[in-house]
Amino acid sequence: MNTVTDTYQTHYSRSALNMRASDIRELLKYTEGRDVISFGGGMPDPAAFPSGKIAPIIEHVMSSHAADALQYGCTEGHTKLRRAIAQGMGDLYGVPQDTSNIVVTSGSQQALYFLAKLFLDPGDIVLTESPTFLGAILTFRSFLAEVQGISIDEYGMDMTDLEDRLRDLARQRKRPKFIYTVPTIGNPSGAVMSVERRKRLIELAAEYDTYIVEDDPYGLLLFDGTRMPLVKSFDDCGSVFYLGTFSKIIAPGFRVGWLAAPEHVAAKVAVAKQAEDLCTGTFAQHCVFEVMRHNVLLPHIADIVSLYRRKAGVMQEALKTSMPEGSSWTNIAGGLFAWVTLPESLDTRAMLPRAMERGVAYVAGDAFFPNGGGRNTMRLNFSFPSEQNIIDGVSTLGALMTDAVVR
């Protein structure tokens, strides 16, 4: 955008002047409709949409519930869907919720946004894994919060580093507003937080009087079919705010996610939502509820897992074949992404235009580090591209990177 000609600039609010577009969304926009193999977004494989199962369910919504499904709804969400989610969290994870704990949002991104709005003033501190979900970093920063990264390994957030940081902050009479974590299949790292660390995280949050935002888009997409206990399952004092989404297990096109939080926080989020968009799409909520009710979800998730496990295998094989010596990538335990570390001399952000010229897009890894670093890393999505495109795209990238190392 040409800011010189933007005469509106002089009238904008301070927060508008501070707004920054996300690398990934810009990339998505750039690649839309172009002949590019994109490892950039986090889009599910369309083959993972249960279209055949959904079509008759939508017909049922239209023939039996049109008057409600096409009408305005409660800001908190469609009551039956909230009840089903509350019960589902009990059935799947052993953390049954009350309907009053659930607010349906336009994707879990919106729930994350509202939590940030509820708790963050300019200068407030949020602790996150480093690297972490770019959308979260941007959301926190849009409230002028300071995002501090905590180091991770394959078992998730390093609790010693976290404790040190909390202690340091306490000495400065500072307290982070919350600790944001993607404990099961971290984005982009793929790390899975161990049970011990989950318990320890709860203890530390209590000790330092802060909260935990548990973002869980991939919890049901572990390739070995197991289910990790939620951080929330160890929470006795209402300090975990849980974010769930149907985007990866049904379809993102419905934009239906949810917050599970203590009643006071849930009610406050509903007030915030009211002033912004009144309610999440009622029709989409009815569709999602009927999908849940018809018991097609769990077998469908098993299908998705097997599809993504296969694609992850293709991705790992391709990386092994093509990436330059000295590269490494994390074990892909589930989810949608491979996380690749290239030889130190390579700068993935600087390489991106050249990759795009050759018809391949990825996300430069430094974007995921709240406090810098990771210039030789990149995130590669394997859920959206076809298996052949994974092979071809990684081969192109590998040749490009190998060439760059040699020079």
Added chain:
Amino acid sequence: MNTVTDTYQTHYSRSALNMRASDIRELLKYTEGRDVISFGGGMPDPAAFPSGKIAPIIEHVMSSHAADALQYGCTEGHTKLRRAIAQGMGDLYGVPQDTSNIVVTSGSQQALYFLAKLFLDPGDIVLTESPTFLGAILTFRSFLAEVQGISIDEYGMDMTDLEDRLRDLARQRKRPKFIYTVPTIGNPSGAVMSVERRKRLIELAAEYDTYIVEDDPYGLLLFDGTRMPLVKSFDDCGSVFYLGTFSKIIAPGFRVGWLAAPEHVAAKVAVAKQAEDLCTGTFAQHCVFEVMRHNVLLPHIADIVSLYRRKAGVMQEALKTSMPEGSSWTNIAGGLFAWVTLPESLDTRAMLPRAMERGVAYVAGDAFFPNGGGRNTMRLNFSFPSEQNIIDGVSTLGALMTDAVVR
């Protein structure tokens, strides 16, 4: 909510502590599922939903476009829908837009919210009609803006009052960030701004270097079948931001509205939206686009107008029969509401609990006045209740109010 037990209060942001729930949404929540005749909300008649026409269109979306319709979409909105909206504004109102001017939002409420976010800092001034849409007042106040009401008559905002206010503010070296108007069928007043005033509004905005937010949910619902020229149609210098919605002409359950604004502002809104909910529901956007494409919209709007015109007639007859002497109501030229002024001695807010006890809900009129007043006014929705409920509910209200005057 019991604030005493809300231990989260001490951690909330300043904006969270400032959040206020809307009277109307709270009323809606209270009346949901109860046996109350509600004149409170702004819900369309379910009979006005084109369910029969939509059902096969949705089947078509699922059978032909599922892979796209169930996927994430661009933050700006589904490109085909944006193009159709841009073209539709030309066809219907003679103000053709470029696709780049259009951002699809989750209802026009969300577009309004983003404009507020883009332009309002604490203490900034917004001018509105008085009375005006409650949702707008709440949204502006959520940014700690000062909302100043401009008087109206049946031809809309009083331009002399507006000019005086702008001059006064200029003398204090203040400039409102924008002037918010619902020019065609004001909510709650039902006023329709004259063409002369629309032109004058543009002149004044230019003279005092401010913008206009034109909110137009009811523009196609004038009962005489005419169409007023948009304020935007007189705008040569990009100072009008137009809000449209499909909620009243297709169905609110899709939550699809839009902003039509100069490209720089539209692009900035997209950046703001990105950080909040990524994109509006793709599936709903595909459904709305297909409804537009199948040319069912204009004949359907004619059906809605004839349905609401009949109900407005029933409402007006009932008011004539039942309301105490000294009451008046504005001519209902279109839309969804009657606006009633009761004898001065009556306080509609104080009366509301008694009306609810007798099974009738309405919105106390004072909520719509940004700077106080209107304690003897109320807004009555006639689109949602059945004709019999309109007759019965107004009869109950009339008896209650008559009784209260006498005492």
